[in-house]
Amino acid sequence: MSRVVAERQDVIAMLAEVFREHGYDGASLSLITEKTGLGKGSLYHFFPGGKEEMAEAVLGDIASWFQTNIFNRLRNSEPPAAAIDDMLASVDSYFRQGRRLCLMGVIATSGAHDRFAAELNRYFADWRTALAEAFGRQGIAEDERKALAEEVIGGIQGALILARSLDDPQAFGRVLARLKARCVPS
Amino acid sequence: MSRVVAERQDVIAMLAEVFREHGYDGASLSLITEKTGLGKGSLYHFFPGGKEEMAEAVLGDIASWFQTNIFNRLRNSEPPAAAIDDMLASVDSYFRQGRRLCLMGVIATSGAHDRFAAELNRYFADWRTALAEAFGRQGIAEDERKALAEEVIGGIQGALILARSLDDPQAFGRVLARLKARCVPS
DNA sequence: TAAATTGTTTACCGATTGGTACAATCCTGC
DNA sequence: GCAGGATTGTACCAATCGGTAAACAATTTA
Numbered sequence A, B: 001m002s003r004v005v006a007e008r009q010d011v012i013a014m015l016a017e018v019f020r021e022h023g024y025d026g027a028s029l030s031l032i033t034e035k036t037g038l039g040k041g042s043l044y045h046f047f048p049g050g051k052e053e054m055a056e057a058v059l060g061d062i063a064s065w066f067q068t069n070i071f072n073r074l075r076n077s078e079p080p081a082a083a084i085d086d087m088l089a090s091v092d093s094y095f096r097q098g099r100r101l102c103l104m105g106v107i108a109t110s111g112a113h114d115r116f117a118a119e120l121n122r123y124f125a126d127w128r129t130a131l132a133e134a135f136g137r138q139g140i141a142e143d144e145r146k147a148l149a150e151e152v153i154g155g156i157q158g159a160l161i162l163a164r165s166l167d168d169p170q171a172f173g174r175v176l177a178r179l180k181a182r183c184v185p186s
Numbered sequence C: 001t002a003a004a005t006t007g008t009t010t011a012c013c014g015a016t017t018g019g020t021a022c023a024a025t026c027c028t029g030c
Numbered sequence D: 001g002c003a004g005g006a007t008t009g010t011a012c013c014a015a016t017c018g019g020t021a022a023a024c025a026a027t028t029t030a
Helices: A008-026 A029-036 A040-046 A050-076 A080-094 A103-108 A111-137 A142-165 A170-183 B008-026 B029-036 B040-046 B050-076 B080-094 B103-108 B111-137 B142-165 B170-183
Strands: none
Touching: A008 A029, A008 A050, A008 A103, A008 A111, A008 B008, A008 B111, A029 A040, A029 A050, A050 A080, A050 A103, A050 A111, A080 A111, A080 A170, A103 A111, A103 A142, A103 B142, A111 A142, A111 B008, A111 B142, A142 A170, A142 B103, A142 B111, A142 B142, A142 B170, A170 B142, B008 B029, B008 B050, B008 B103, B008 B111, B029 B040, B029 B050, B050 B080, B050 B103, B050 B111, B080 B111, B080 B170, B103 B111, B103 B142, B111 B142, B142 B170
16 A cells, blocks of 8 residues: 655645635545545545535635735735735736636635635635735825725636636736736836 | 426526525535426426536526626617716626625636636626727727726626625625726716 | 327436545554 | 554445436417
């Protein structure tokens, strides 16, 4: 019997792609088994809670990636314009120039929404808070910050859907460029 | 044996809500049976192609609704600013002030995407064309129209995801108001 | 009113679903 | 070199999946 797994982290990364591509309901255990190369035995060894725990692990992993690479930088980088610029570049790269969906969005638009409502809420609320705070440091009026942050974050989500639906990944980059122009007036 | 169905149209409307709430994979036949009150026999009588034909009928229905109530008005109403204004109001109403998801977006972010890629593409491309043309009549530069249309349509999709994820339907209205400000400078 | 047509119920099908049990194997520290 | 935990393959489970068949009832048409 040969060892298959190097790291739990590697499994989570593979799971993420399966959920991203097929949604929560569409990601059957047999599909997961196929794409990860792990049998049910291994899968349930690492995730005793089954499919739900797998998805939770993936969402948690994504949340902490964004926390580290997007939200924190948004809070700490100076000047704020550069921080926002950096965020948009990271987002472009993370979503593979519009060829990759956002798993949070995938879950939010699926029947599994209720199950992961807390995670979704935290992800978007944290993002909005961090971005609005950066806008604040940029001198944008208090009552404008939150609304602009919502416009940007929603714009990113929508652009991903648009890019996929139009089968035109570049649409993502076009929207991103316009959002940038709104945030970081040059 | 009693008649259950008044019109095929009524069935399609009920099917639409099921797919919207549970996604394509999440909408099992037993759930569909429950929500529509129709047994499998009736369902397969109306939609011999099964679940896929049901979804196709729903998507076709939605597409033609948008064609009639959004795209055509966008093309024919004058002045263009009023047409765009009208579109945003219709969208707000159609998506129930942010409490209802867009089924096209739901399908686009699901594993069923490939199956309905053509319908998705047509929907978003038609919308973009009609909106860009209205921008043209508004005097917006040629190279700006398409990009602005993408920003608006993507913005709508993203705002729906945001509203649901934040459990804050009003976020949809806020984004809509900002999009309006961009389209119809007052 | 008889015959088509349309709609509905019920029972059934094989395949797949998520999940469990457990023995077999591998790896590690002692 | 062996004890014991970590990992994995296999077989299995009930439930549900999407779909089919056909008898039957209600309407519509002739």
